[in-house]
Amino acid sequence: xxxxxxxxxxxxxxxxxxxxxxxxxxxxxxxxxxxxxxxxxxxxxxxxxxxxxxxxxxxxxxxxxxxxxxxxxxxxxxxxxxxxxxxxxxxxxxxxxxxxxxxxxxxxxxxxxxxxxxxxxxxxxxxxxxxxxxxxxxx
Amino acid sequence: xxxxxxxxxxxxxxxxxxxxxxxxxxxxxxxxxxxxxxxxxxxxxxxxxxxxxxxxxxxxxxxxxxxxxxxxxxxxxxxxxxxxxxxxxxxxxxxxxxxxxxxxxxxxxxxxxxxxxxxxxxxxxxxxxxxxxxxxxxx
Amino acid sequence: xxxxxxxxxxxxxxxxxxxxxxxxxxxxxxxxxxxxxxxxxxxxxxxxxxxxxxxxxxxxxxxxxxxxxxxxxxxxxxxxxxxxxxxxxxxxxxxxxxxxxxxxxxxxxxxxxxxx
Amino acid sequence: xxxxxxxxxxxxxxxxxxxxxxxxxxxxxxxxxxxxxxxxxxxxxxxxxxxxxxxxxxxxxxxxxxxxxxxxxxxxxxxxxxxxxxxxxxxxxxxxxxxxxxxxxxxxxxxxxxxx
Ligand SMILES: Nc1ncnc2c1ncn2[C@@H]1O[C@H](COP(=O)(O)OP(=O)(O)O)[C@@H](O)[C@H]1O
Ligand SMILES: Nc1ncnc2c1ncn2[C@@H]1O[C@H](COP(=O)(O)OP(=O)(O)O)[C@@H](O)[C@H]1O
Numbered sequence: 096x097x098x099x100x101x102x103x104x105x106x107x108x109x110x111x112x113x114x115x116x117x118x119x120x121x122x123x124x125x126x127x128x129x130x131x132x133x134x135x136x137x138x139x140x141x142x143x144x145x146x147x148x149x150x151x152x153x154x155x156x157x158x159x160x161x162x163x164x165x166x167x168x169x170x171x172x173x174x175x176x177x178x179x180x181x182x183x184x185x186x187x188x189x190x191x192x193x194x195x196x197x198x199x200x201x202x203x204x205x206x207x208x209x210x211x212x213x214x215x216x217x218x219x220x221x222x223x224x225x226x227x228x229x230x231x232x233x234x
Numbered sequence: 235x236x237x238x239x240x241x242x243x244x245x246x247x248x249x250x251x252x253x254x255x256x257x258x259x260x261x262x263x264x265x266x267x268x269x270x271x272x273x274x275x276x277x278x279x280x281x282x283x284x285x286x287x288x289x290x291x292x293x294x295x296x297x298x299x300x301x302x303x304x305x306x307x308x309x310x311x312x313x314x315x316x317x318x319x320x321x322x323x324x325x326x327x328x329x330x331x332x333x334x335x336x337x338x339x340x341x342x343x344x345x346x347x348x349x350x351x352x353x354x355x356x357x358x359x360x361x362x363x364x365x366x367x368x369x370x371x372x373x
Numbered sequence: 374x375x376x377x378x379x380x381x382x383x384x385x386x387x388x389x390x391x392x393x394x395x396x397x398x399x400x401x402x403x404x405x406x407x408x409x410x411x412x413x414x415x416x417x418x419x420x421x422x423x424x425x426x427x428x429x430x431x432x433x434x435x436x437x438x439x440x441x442x443x444x445x446x447x448x449x450x451x452x453x454x455x456x457x458x459x460x461x462x463x464x465x466x467x468x469x470x471x472x473x474x475x476x477x478x479x480x481x482x483x484x485x486x487x488x489x
Numbered sequence: 490x491x492x493x494x495x496x497x498x499x500x501x502x503x504x505x506x507x508x509x510x511x512x513x514x515x516x517x518x519x520x521x522x523x524x525x526x527x528x529x530x531x532x533x534x535x536x537x538x539x540x541x542x543x544x545x546x547x548x549x550x551x552x553x554x555x556x557x558x559x560x561x562x563x564x565x566x567x568x569x570x571x572x573x574x575x576x577x578x579x580x581x582x583x584x585x586x587x588x589x590x591x592x593x594x595x596x597x598x599x600x601x602x603x604x605x
Contacts, residue, residue: 100252104239108512109263113239116259120252140570147541151511197579200553205542205578212577247396279454286425290395336463339437344426344462351461 153183178231317370384481393428419450500597509544535566
């Protein structure tokens with residue numbers, strides 16, 4: 096059985112923890128572990144990290160810095176798989192970024208790398224002027 | 235400045251903690267306290283409790299037990315006030331329920347009482363076949 | 374929520390751990406000691422983080438089953454958040470509430486021996 | 490996130506507490522010891538619950554400012570979740586990482602005296 100939950104919110108950095116904590120609580124539905132006990136739970140940790148990266152990117156790489164866009168996050172919940180996709184109105188981009196050249200002490204460019212490493216599957220779609228990055232992981 | 239966040243999800247009891255933890259993380263935006271430090275924070279606790287009551291009611295008092303309806307929760311975030319409203323498709327009801335007669339050891343009927351006690355303001359609207367219960371509290 | 378039976382006997386001790394809401398409330402009905410009308414039970418709430426009206430209703434519900442409603446369920450170690458829910462609903466009037474489990478058990482034991 | 494300066498001196502000790510992400514990362518730029526190119530700093534991460542790429546980038550960024558990049562920032566007591574972020578990005582290669590703060594400070598002190 097597939098269940099869907101949708102979160103719509105302003106693309107502002109202050110909401111990052113709201114988004115990642117909401118995602119953790121959804122991940123906890125699948126693991127059956129309560130959140131306070133979830134430290135060290137790889138599944139929940141992976142989603143907390145990946146959604147933090149993806150939401151931060153949607154906020155920081157907005158074309159218009161004037162006023163925050165509305166960002167939509169869709170959770171598709173299956174018994175043994177969680178899929179989170181995030182829609183923004185930013186310019187298109189590629190998710191297959193080269194790994195950062197660590198010896199140069201880069202301050203940026205780790206986000207998509209982290210997402211790719213902690214998720215099972217990451218896909219990118221461009222639809223009607225929106226970016227949709229979709230991340231999923233099996234329990 | 236007013237910010238709006240909207241959560242749409244299936245009306246199923248298993249989502250109660252997702253809803254209340256999301257609400258806690260929004261309340262924590264206003265208090266500026268991190269969630270792990272939020273035990274004993276009256277503002278956050280009040281919202282965790284009130285939304286747990288309201289969401290549970292929306293699920294349990296659904297007219298159709300056949301398949302879960304979609305429930306919509308709207309968060310209106312102001313610097314010193316949080317307002318949470320919850321929309322369901324249930325039969326209309328009154329929020330001015332009498333207090334339960336405690337001496338009879340009632341198992342039910344405490345939910346709206348608790349919401350009224352922990353929130354500053356609670357209103358009810360019926361619009362296009364939906365119930366909208368709106369709860370707000372000042373920081 | 375996790376329900377742990379700590380000891381059996383004239384006074385049983387049971388601990389609740391986690392969250393007691395509509396999704397966990399039905400578990401109370403499955404516990405033998407809680408539902409036995411003659412069994413005095415001390416419920417240790419130290420590790421109960423959260424309770425809402427459904428959880429409260431479930432505790433009141435098992436108390437109602439007891440032959441002696443006021444002494445069948447004794448509550449101990451509730452944190453401030455849980456206590457608040459008992460206070461604002463007036464349900465605290467229905468229970469003897471103790472700050473520590475040992476005192477609750479002793480009280481339960483005295484009460485039982487008086488009855489016999 | 491809360492940044493606490495625990496001690497000053499040849500080797501400064503600074504503790505991070507909470508969450509280091511895009512909203513808290515800019516705070517690192519405000520800390521004098523972290524941004525002084527000549528100051529060796531041990532950063533105690535024991536109470537850092539969460540870090541993401543923005544937080545990692547901020548730590549790498551202050552390390553880059555140091556005259557001696559490999560020894561300007563010494564990291565101690567990271568939990569497994571934080572360590573994982575350093576591992577999967579390869580950023581662990583840029584830092585000396587210690588299991589306890591005392592060892593990190595001693596190491597920093599030796600290094601400093603060698604330099605002088
Ligand atoms: N949601 C997004 N909208 C627009 N561009 C994005 C988005 N996510 C990533 N990008 C692009 O991909 C690049 C790499 O992203 P990332 O690996 O997260 O590193 P960083 O964000 O630190 O640059 C970004 O610099 C940006 O150009
Ligand atoms: N969202 C809702 N939809 C339909 N009816 C509701 C809703 N919320 C409350 N009610 C009605 O109000 C009554 C009192 O609610 P409450 O005080 O929460 O107690 P309880 O839910 O335990 O009966 C419920 O029994 C129900 O008839």
